[in-house]
Amino acid sequence: MSQRIEGRRSFLKGSIAAAAAAVAPAISSAEKTHAGSPGPATxxxxxxxxxxxxxxxxxxxxxxxxxxxxxxxxxxxxxxxxxxxxxxxxxxxxxxxxxxxxxxxxxxxxxxxxxxxxxxxxxxxxxxxxxxxxxxxxxxxxxxxxxxxxxxxxxxxxxxxxxxxxxxxxxxxxxxxxxxxxxxxxxxxxxxxxxxxxxxxxxxxxxxxxxxxxxxxxxxxxxxxxxxxxxxxxxxxxxxxxxxxxxxxxxxxxxxxxxxxxxxxxxxxxxxxxxxxxxxxxxxxxxxxxxxxxxxxxxxxxxxxxxxxxxxxxxxxxxxxxxxxxxxxxxxxxxxxxxxxxxxxxxxxxxxxxxxxxxxxxxxxxxxxxxxxxxxxxxxxxxxxxxWPNQQLIQISESMTGRALRTKDWTYCVADLTGNTKEPAAASYHEYQFYDQRADPHELVNLAGRKEYRAKADELREQLKKLLTAAGEPEPEIVPARLYP
The missing domain is CATH 3.40.720.10 (Alkaline Phosphatase, subunit A)
Incomplete structure (x- = not known):
């Protein structure tokens, strides 16, 4: 069977309100006129x-x-x-x-x-x-x-x-x-x-x-x-x-x-x-x-x-x-x-x-x-x-027990450096990876431990803690990085 799309249908551009107006309880099979044709209120x-x-x-x-x-x-x-x-x-x-x-x-x-x-x-x-x-x-x-x-x-x-x-x-x-x-x-x-x-x-x-x-x-x-x-x-x-x-x-x-x-x-x-x-x-x-x-x-x-x-x-x-x-x-x-x-x-x-x-x-x-x-x-x-808040919590397992805050500008990641991957979360994490998405979108330079980024890391650390508690986790200890990797 050919996998090439045969032509294009011209779609009307509808607003959310127009789409919502089309949303109503499902119709019965008696209202259908074609095998797959939607009725007016489906x-x-x-x-x-x-x-x-x-x-x-x-x-x-x-x-x-x-x-x-x-x-x-x-x-x-x-x-x-x-x-x-x-x-x-x-x-x-x-x-x-x-x-x-x-x-x-x-x-x-x-x-x-x-x-x-x-x-x-x-x-x-x-x-x-x-x-x-x-x-x-x-x-x-x-x-x-x-x-x-x-x-x-x-x-x-x-x-x-x-x-x-x-x-x-x-x-x-x-x-x-x-x-x-x-x-x-x-x-x-x-x-x-x-x-x-x-x-x-x-x-x-x-x-x-x-x-x-x-x-x-x-x-x-x-x-x-x-x-x-x-x-x-x-x-x-x-x-x-x-x-x-x-x-x-x-x-x-x-x-x-x-x-x-x-x-x-x-x-x-x-x-x-x-x-x-x-x-x-x-x-x-x-x-x-x-x-x-x-x-x-x-x-x-x-x-x-x-x-x-x-x-x-x-x-x-x-x-x-x-x-x-x-x-x-x-x-x-x-x-x-x-x-x-x-x-x-x-x-x-x-x-x-x-x-x-x-x-x-x-x-x-x-x-x-x-x-x-x-x-x-x-x-x-x-x-x-x-x-829009423009921040997401990332949980990482198996390779390490880690947590990350992703914003449009930054990735701030912490990890359990004990190497324990048998538990869903850790009580204590260390700063592990820190990337500037504006200057380094390919994430080739890890900024964790750089003193000129300490204030930003502190800010992101507190944001990450709030996301973790909102996700149902106890607030962990997050130890600042002391060495630049």
Whole structure:
């Protein structure tokens, strides 16, 4: 099936008020006149297209990489809202996903490192939309159930109670990187029966499953998550794997400036990473075309995002789990009702803000327990943009126990220097990394311990403490850096 977008639909530019006026209780199936055609009073459908380990600067619309081939994602940005300064609040797969779906910090979700299960008591995006009449559907990688078989966990099938409120279509592997390879593998359906694929690229296989769902008659407004593994590395190969023959087209492509000065795996792995990005973009284009053909596009909010970035072992001994932009900056593009009209929004936002944004856009109440802020006010309200806090809390686990404050101008990171990574938080941290985002956006000069920056470090330290207590953590001791690294 061709993956090229066939033509473009001209979208009206609507205000938030106009979008809100279109939000009303879901209609019955009797009101539908086409398999997928929305009636006059339906809530918007929501698709979250989640690409794992996708760097923000590999989106062509972000203008930082001349070798990236992302025409379909760029077209999405040209139609909708590009939140160009988005960060993850936990730069590793499972904790980041827990933040996305609960709008709580990873230390509150039960998933503060990989392999843990999501706290079943928490309201999620799926539970709240389902209560409002949505079907809740998921395809691909989950990573929010226990993974240790010795204590009842698995990288494959996921128990119903561990699905975070996704109670309808379910075609998932808990950790798909452990149950598949790029051209073969298995996911499991709602009844935990296997769905195998072979001789088809994994991205295309999961897109096939999404097409199968979208071509069906929808009795309700739907939430659909399409969760791809690529461009994440294939774990047992220790590298990303592009579709056959594609990586060779990207030999000698652009090397991001934060990588080129540092040793790592990028010299060998960037061509495959570029090839995976191309495959993801083609999949996005295919899904968008299906929405057009099924008359769903006008009433579907489409979100393109990632859980974290990739630094190719330049900052620690793996691919993420650091406070650097290459780990924490992610793409976030939203198109559809309430988000139409090309706009780049530069305010600093977090993954924690996505779920409340989508509930507000759907006219569904946001739980009081959620910690994120809706981004809808940034779309059309200049005053809201002026008053936006522009700071995000980053929690780091596994590589170290660390915390960071990210503002538009600064990254201030503290770490537990004892090396203990067995606890979700520490009572005492030391200043560890400090970057000036204005003068050093590629984070090559660590300012921690520089006396001329002491006053700014003290200011950021107090801000970080306030964010930590707001996230439910005890206020820690933070020891100033004494030596310039």
């Amino acid at each position: 809530r918007p459908n929501i698709i979250i297209y989640h690409s794992d380990q996708f760097r923000w600067d590999f989106v062509g619309a972000n203008g930082r990489n001349g070798s990236t081939n992302t025409p379909n994602i760029d077209a999405l940005a040209a139609r909708g809202k590009n939140f160009s300064h988005t960060v993850t609040n936990q730069p590793v797969c499972a904790p980041s996903r827990s933040v996305l779906f609960t709008s709580r910090y990873a230390t509150e979700t039960g998933v503060w490192h990989n392999g843990l299960a999501l706290d079943k008591s928490l309201p999620t995006l799926a539970t709240e939309l389902h209560k409002a009449g949505y079907s809740a559907n998921y395809i691909g990688k989950w990573h929010l159930a226990l993974e240790n078989p010795k204590i009842g966990g698995s990288p494959g099938p996921v128990k119903l109670e561990d699905r975070g409120g996704f109670v309808d279509l379910w075609e998932v592997a808990n950790a798909i990187e452990n149950t598949s390879h790029p051209y073969e593998g298995t996911i499991w359906d709602r009844d935990n029966q296997p769905i195998a694929f072979k001789d088809e690229y994994r991205v295309d296989f999961l897109t096939d499953r999404a097409e199968r769902f979208l071509r069906q008659k929808q009795e309700k407004p739907f939430l659909l998550v399409i969760s791809q593994l690529e461009p994440h590395q294939q774990n047992d190969a220790h590298r990303p794997v592009a579709p056959n023959g594609v990586a060779k087209r990207y030999v000698n492509s652009t090397v991001p400036e934060d990588l080129r000065a540092l040793p790592g795996t990028w010299q060998d792995q960037l061509p495959d990473y570029y090839g995976c990005i191309e495959a993801i973009d083609a999949s996005v284009g295919r899904v968008r075309r299906i929405l057009e053909e099924e008359h769903l596009a006008d009433n579907t909010i489409f979100v393109f995002m990632s859980d974290h970035g990739c630094h190719f072992m330049t900052r620690n001994q793996e691919y993420k789990r650091s406070t650097h932009n290459s780990s924490i900056r992610v793409p976030l593009i939203i198109d559809g009702p309430g988000f139409r009209g090309s706009q780049q929004i530069p305010e600093l936002v977090g993954i924690i803000d996505i779920a409340p944004t989508l509930l507000e856009a759907a006219g569904v109440p946001v739980p009081d327990s959620w910690k994120g802020r809706s981004l809808l006010s940034l779309v059309n309200d200049p005053e809201a943009r002026q008053n």
